[in-house]
Amino acid sequence: MNGKTRGGDVGMNCLQFENALPDYLEGSRTAEQQAHLSVCSACSNLLADLDFISSQAAELRELEDPSPRVWNALEVQLRREGLIRGPVPAIRHSWLLHWRSAWLVPVAAALLIAAGIKLFHPSRVGDTQPIAKQAALKAPAPQPAVSAEDREILKHVASRPPAQVAAYRNDLDQANAFIRDAQDAVRNDPNDIYSQQMLINAYEQKQMLYHLAVDQSNDEQ
Amino acid sequence: MSVGRYAAGVATVMMVSGLALAADSVRKDLHFKVGKHPTVSINNPYGPVVVKAGAARQVAVVAILHSDKVELDQSNGHNRVEVTTHLLSGADQNNGLVDYEVLVPADTDLTLQTDSGRIHAEKLQGDLTVAGNNGPIEVTDCTDGHVHVRTLNGSVSLNNVHGHIEIMSVGGNIVMHGVTGTLVSVNSNSGKIEYEGDFGEEGEYAFTSHTGNIDAVAPGYASIDVLARSTNGSVQSDFSLEPKHAPFIIRGANSLSGTLGKAASSVNLFSFSGKIRLKKRQ
């Protein structure tokens, strides 16, 4: 194993240098190794290359996004396992995210959003647990809490043909009626999956009306 | 020209022959190259939008503009294509009409918006989001993706659609044939909900309405865990379900609950005053 170095000197050869390379890269550098490097272009190129490779490697760190499918499948599973406990958002696209928090407030007030409520996992056979153990929460009394949003919706559609405005009013009435009926149901049975689901769905319809009215009036600009 | 592109071209020509060109009409052809899983968005207030799966890696749009009160805005980049009908001042639902026929790769994630136009989406496998006010919406032979449909009063018709499905309607009726998935959720106000299928795939099926009736027709071999309840409407079932402990207190409401077969899928049919009927397929 004692090959000659290129320089012909006494001292380490390329193979020896290479075998010691891992330690060299960790920082333990001997004078012998430095000496070999200064005369051996092959080894100093090797060293430079390995340095280059390890330094460039970090460029590969964060390159690509997974397809949206991954989140979609993940969300379904999270709901299945009851890790997501709350209303199903009507639309998953994140450009609607900012609407959600405003609309969840009345829903949160009316429902028990506590651990254990699984809206998409009604009891299977033999499950005798009540869905939520807390005491009944008071649902908000039927007040015209929705009128501010109604005004906003009607404002956005005001410039449309009268037939359309009338249709919106009609849809609004239906949505409000649904919310009122659902609130009644929740007041009677707050622990009940039926009334919880109805209330969430009623609010989601209202939210949809709002979106459709506002988005389209934006488009018309 | 490769075979694929030729075929797509022919398909475009054949498809467009269905579109009538009136005197004032202008036809626009748009072509975009895209990569895998592209995102395509079409926004067309008035007029039909028909989207079908075509050749991979390209999006072909044929639009017939029925007057000079409309123009097309388009943008594309980063594997995204957006085409919007821009209504100029003076446009209404008659002269603002644009007919779209679109071919996209099957793995496209698609968003379609309309006010009163008809929407038809066919043979797609990506995620589909449809928002329409009054136009009828048809989704056919779409599998694997998320399908989200919102409408105010347009009818919604799903045929042979599988995946994760969410539909919301105020007054539009919803009809589903051969629809299954991990989640099938329908939220209606006065629109009727009709389902014909086997509630398969160990999914969660949740049909809710305020006043609309809910009719579900399922085969005798369906494997389901059913909860049905209507506060003011009647609830009927052709099936004799295995009883189980109901998770809710029944107070003068009409309800039934029970299982069929191995209870693989959960089926919730909830209405406030609509009638609920669970029928057996003959």
Place this chain on the structure above:
Amino acid sequence: MTDAKRPQGNKLSEAEAIERAKQGDAEAFEVLYNLHKRRVYSLCLRMTGNTASAEDLTQEAFLQLFRKIGTFRGESAFSTWLHRMSVNVVLMQLRKKGLPVVPIDETTDGDEEGTIRKEPGAPDERLAGSIDRLQLQRAVDELPPGYRTIFVLHDVEGYEHNEIAELVGCSIGNSKSQLHKARIKLRELLRASRTEKAGRR
């Protein structure tokens, strides 16, 4: 041109999202996912070399994370926690498939010749400046799985050898020597690809 409806910025901070996720808030989960998906997915992709596996593993990593989010107390950075979990998920997958996670240190490797002598006629130019990121990416994907794991964990993701040894279940010495071999192998691959590229002109 009509403006596209771009996604709104995340209104929740990570800390807020973690708290809300513990309560089961769907939006919070999505925020956390969006914050970290690229890092996790890229890691899985680099370690497995194919998108289908990487997507499955990404989903699995987040699922495991979200299942345990109730126990997260903030002692370490959330991203560190998630990252380790992702690495574990990938390693478990590799083990299941019977792929070598880290090759055992072999004493006789046939490396007696040394790297230098393997390529007598090789160009003596350094790699720096003649290799782009895509080539490096491709070369990493071509590495044998055992080498690839170590290289990705150490050089790409920045784990230390003692951490790698713990994660992977080998000795620190083994981790170091395998890393070295991985880099040597990469150098070979990159020089070959550079020659090939030059040859095509």
